[in-house]
Amino acid sequence: MAVRLNEDQEMVKLIREGLKKTGGYCPCRTERTEENKCICKEFREQIADSGFTGYCHCMLYYKA
DSSP: OOEEEOSOHHHHHHHHHHHHHHTSBOTTOSOOOGGGBSSOHHHHHHHHOTTOOEEOTTSSEEEO
16 A cells, blocks of 8 residues: 555645635535544545545545
């Protein structure tokens, strides 16, 4: 399992700016809960799934 940043550096820049504005919460989510703190619970669960390959919800990370 390998998790990496999105290869689109402009996308990474925009998402990181959003994370700064929200105090580390996923900028794509409206609720500010621990589940939505980056790396969000949804993606942590996807990382644990050996059959999952793809991006997190906000497209910052990619699991290969």
